[in-house]
Amino acid sequence: MTAQTVQQGDLVTVIGLEVHVQLETNTKIFCGCSTSPADGPNEHVCPVCLGLPGALPVLNEAAVEAAVKIGKAIDATIPEETRFHRKNYYYPDLPKNFQITQYDEPICQDGELEISLEGERHTIAIERAHLEEDPGSLQHVGGSIDTAEYTLVDYNRAGTPLMEIVTAPDFRSPKEVRAFLAELEEVLEYLGVFDAGRDGSLRVDANLSIIDGDRVSDDGSIELADLEAANRTEVKNISSHKGAEKALAYEETRQKNAVRRGRAVEQETRHWDESRGITVSMRSKEAEKDYRYFREADLPPLRVAHWKDEIAIPELPKARRERFASEYGLGEEAASKLTSTKQVADFYEDVASEFDPDLAATWVADELLGELNYRDMQITDIEGRLEEIATLVELVATDEITAKNAKEVVLRGMLDERDDPETIVDREGLGKTDDDAVQAAVLEAIEENPDAVTDYEAGEGGAINFLVGQVMQKTGGSADPGDVNGLLRAELE
Numbered sequence: 001m002t003a004q005t006v007q008q009g010d011l012v013t014v015i016g017l018e019v020h021v022q023l024e025t026n027t028k029i030f031c032g033c034s035t036s037p038a039d040g041p042n043e044h045v046c047p048v049c050l051g052l053p054g055a056l057p058v059l060n061e062a063a064v065e066a067a068v069k070i071g072k073a074i075d076a077t078i079p080e081e082t083r084f085h086r087k088n089y090y091y092p093d094l095p096k097n098f099q100i101t102q103y104d105e106p107i108c109q110d111g112e113l114e115i116s117l118e119g120e121r122h123t124i125a126i127e128r129a130h131l132e133e134d135p136g137s138l139q140h141v142g143g144s145i146d147t148a149e150y151t152l153v154d155y156n157r158a159g160t161p162l163m164e165i166v167t168a169p170d171f172r173s174p175k176e177v178r179a180f181l182a183e184l185e186e187v188l189e190y191l192g193v194f195d196a197g198r199d200g201s202l203r204v205d206a207n208l209s210i211i212d213g214d215r216v217s218d219d220g221s222i223e224l225a226d227l228e229a230a231n232r233t234e235v236k237n238i239s240s241h242k243g244a245e246k247a248l249a250y251e252e253t254r255q256k257n258a259v260r261r262g263r264a265v266e267q268e269t270r271h272w273d274e275s276r277g278i279t280v281s282m283r284s285k286e287a288e289k290d291y292r293y294f295r296e297a298d299l300p301p302l303r304v305a306h307w308k309d310e311i312a313i314p315e316l317p318k319a320r321r322e323r324f325a326s327e328y329g330l331g332e333e334a335a336s337k338l339t340s341t342k343q344v345a346d347f348y349e350d351v352a353s354e355f356d357p358d359l360a361a362t363w364v365a366d367e368l369l370g371e372l373n374y375r376d377m378q379i380t381d382i383e384g385r386l387e388e389i390a391t392l393v394e395l396v397a398t399d400e401i402t403a404k405n406a407k408e409v410v411l412r413g414m415l416d417e418r419d420d421p422e423t424i425v426d427r428e429g430l431g432k433t434d435d436d437a438v439q440a441a442v443l444e445a446i447e448e449n450p451d452a453v454t455d456y457e458a459g460e461g462g463a464i465n466f467l468v469g470q471v472m473q474k475t476g477g478s479a480d481p482g483d484v485n486g487l488l489r490a491e492l493e
Contacts, residue, residue, distance in 0.1 A: 011210050011259060013252050014222065014232075015177055016169035018205040020162050021188060022134065023066045024195050029133050029161035030057030030100065037199075041154040049133075049159030051096030056298050063161035066193035067107045067131050068307045070163055073187050073316055074126050076111030080305045084131075084296040092153050093136035101132035101164070103293045107304060113187070114318065115179045124180055125168035134160040137200070144273050145237075146280050157200070163193075169207070169222075174248035177206065181241045186317045190342045197380070204238040206248055210255045210265065231267040235279055238272050247272040251279050320345055328357040337365040343379045344369070347386050354390065355397045363393050367407050371415055388414060392421045402480050405430045438475060439487060445470040446492070456492055464488060 031048035047055035108129035142149035188194035456463035
């Protein structure tokens with residue numbers, strides 16, 4: 001829960017999330033159809049995921065293992081036994097006209113996840129997390145959901161295992177939502193149950209209300225009766241951290257404007273139209289009773305007591321950040337960058353075990369990730385070439401090439417031309433100039449630029465930079481600028 005200072009007359013934003021996470025399994029949750037991308041529509045389907053008469057579901061063990069890992073990661077209570085239910089509603093992407101999900105006996109209950117925002121830490125309560133099957137997907141032809149000429153249905157996704165993670169209404173701003181989703185995605189990737197690169201792997205439904213500030217206590221809490229009395233909108237079709245912040249910022253402004261103008265906020269479901277940057281009304285919001293939940297008769301109760309002890313989880317991002325800070329002496333920003341994904345963290349530790357941890361942090365967190373981000377690439381895009389990056393760091397650590405040439409010539413050449421570092425160094429002649437040659441270039445630069453020497457002696461700081469540039473030019477950029485600076489000052493003083 002986020003505490004905040006509230007003045008009389010303030011309007012307070014209250015947000016709760018339902019995050020649908022696609023679990024990384026080879027097959028669907030209740031049948032043997034593949035979850036891999038299909039070449040065309042309706043290829044990965046069978047009588048079970050199409051809901052044909054007489055077809056019976058069989059639970060996927062891998063989905064249960066993933067659910068238990070998530071429960072452990074969010075410090076949730078995992079009960080001895082859990083059950084599945086049918087959620088009844090009618091929509092074109094739901095072939096059975098009901099969804100197999102969990103209702104009052106979910107597999108994970110009462111968890112939490114800590115987030116950091118602008119230097120402050122907040123704990124977001126997670127009310128429940130449960131397993132369910134994904135519906136199919138709709139393709140709106142010629143427009144969006146409210147403007148399309150017609151809509152096609154693809155059932156390839158129907159039956160894909162989902163984990164729905166439901167938070168308490170603990171968010172007070174769209175920025176907090178974005179921070180939570182980023183942290184949650186990191187945790188899921190560390191667990192190995194989620195692939196952020198898969199299209200539609202994380203989808204968010206957000207419930208947003210506007211509450212009079214007089215009803216918010218000093219610790220930021222709000223009475224349940226006041227929450228239930230406030231009309232809220234559910235915003236659907238959010239598929240990214242950035243999209244969640246933008247969608248909820250729009251909806252927050254829309255609702256606050258309505259309240260200030262004395263208009264009622266309708267309790268409804270709205271669609272986030274990312275292309276237009278607005279939410280649009282879809283339908284009135286359903287109540288829980290409208291879904292007519294009842295137990296799934298074709299699936300027996302699932303006993304998960306033994307799974308809790310047998311399934312282990314890896315070191316998670318928060319713990320790894322703290323360890324990197326204590327073990328390697330890294331600052332908070334560097335530790336956060338280096339634990340942004342498990343692949344980045346693993347690679348950093350490999351490099352830090354061979355070279356100075358600070359040098360490794362600079363090259364992985366700043367140089368490598370910076371160049372990848374500029375190219376809209378991820379660490380996974382160069383996963384097979386990480387040994388080459390380690391070789392590049394070694395060339396810098398052993399003074400074979402300058403840090404400047406390593407970044408501006410070698411690293412960029414490796415990413416853009418896909419050459420190995422040794423090939424680039426040889427081709428560009430980047431081997432470090434020997435000390436005698438550098439000393440000779442320093443003396444030549446001093447002799448050839450008497451005006452710059454006079455300026456330096458007169459206290460003009462820019463003169464030394466000019467002379468450094470002259471030496472670097474003479475050595476083809478292969479000298480270390482810091483060493484050159486020191487040699488020049490030694491000769492001029």
